[in-house]
Amino acid sequence: MEEPSLPPPIRLVCVGAHRTLALQLLEQLKPHYTYCAILTTVEPTRTYSPGNLNLVLDALHPAPAGVIVGGAFSDEEGEEIAKLVATKKTESGAPMEFIKVPTGTIEGEGPAGLLRKVKELLYEKFGRQC
Numbered sequence: 001m002e003e004p005s006l007p008p009p010i011r012l013v014c015v016g017a018h019r020t021l022a023l024q025l026l027e028q029l030k031p032h033y034t035y036c037a038i039l040t041t042v043e044p045t046r047t048y049s050p051g052n053l054n055l056v057l058d059a060l061h062p063a064p065a066g067v068i069v070g071g072a073f074s075d076e077e078g079e080e081i082a083k084l085v086a087t088k089k090t091e092s093g094a095p096m097e098f099i100k101v102p103t104g105t106i107e108g109e110g111p112a113g114l115l116r117k118v119k120e121l122l123y124e125k126f127g128r129q130c
Contacts, residue, residue, distance in 0.1 A: 009034040010126050012099075013056060015081065016070030017042040021106075028115050032130040033122060036064050041072065054084060063090050066097030066125060071105040071114070078103075097125045 014022045014035045022038050037056050039048035057063065067085045069078055078100040088096040099121050106114045119130055 006031055010066070010122075010128060011036045011060075011062070011064045013053070013060070013064045013067045014038045014070075015048055015053065015067060015073070016040060017072035019044055022070075024111075025115060025118055029118070029122070029130050032128045036060055050080065050084060053081065057085070057088050057096070061091075063088065063096065065090055066099055068099040068118070068122070069101065071101040071103050071107075073100070074103055075100075099125055 009031055010033050012033060012035055014026075014037070016022050016038070017040060019038050019040050020043060022035065022040070026033070026035055037060065039053060039056065040046065041048050053067070057067070067081065069081050073081070082098045082100070085096050085098040090096055101114070101117060101121065105117050109117065123129055
């Protein structure tokens, strides 16, 4: 008997400080989620800017289901990104989702706490457990 196949992963754009950390988190989110782009503020180079994010969201095909923003961003920065994301739609015409990890999560809860929080936030938005 054939095993049921998993639905395709939910595609996200990740915006954070460190690419390495984003990739480590992604390993724990597979096969349910994947990143179609990672924009960073620190490592390996600064690729994030509001203009770059806007360009990436317009250029990706199919459009991502959402944007997840790391806890290195302030609430004010998160609000600015949320406003941009609110103007975008997925291929089906649904609004693109915005997910913001609370500022300071990794500092306060460590890597395991960060992973727990990310999984919780993704489940709240997409209803897919990992």
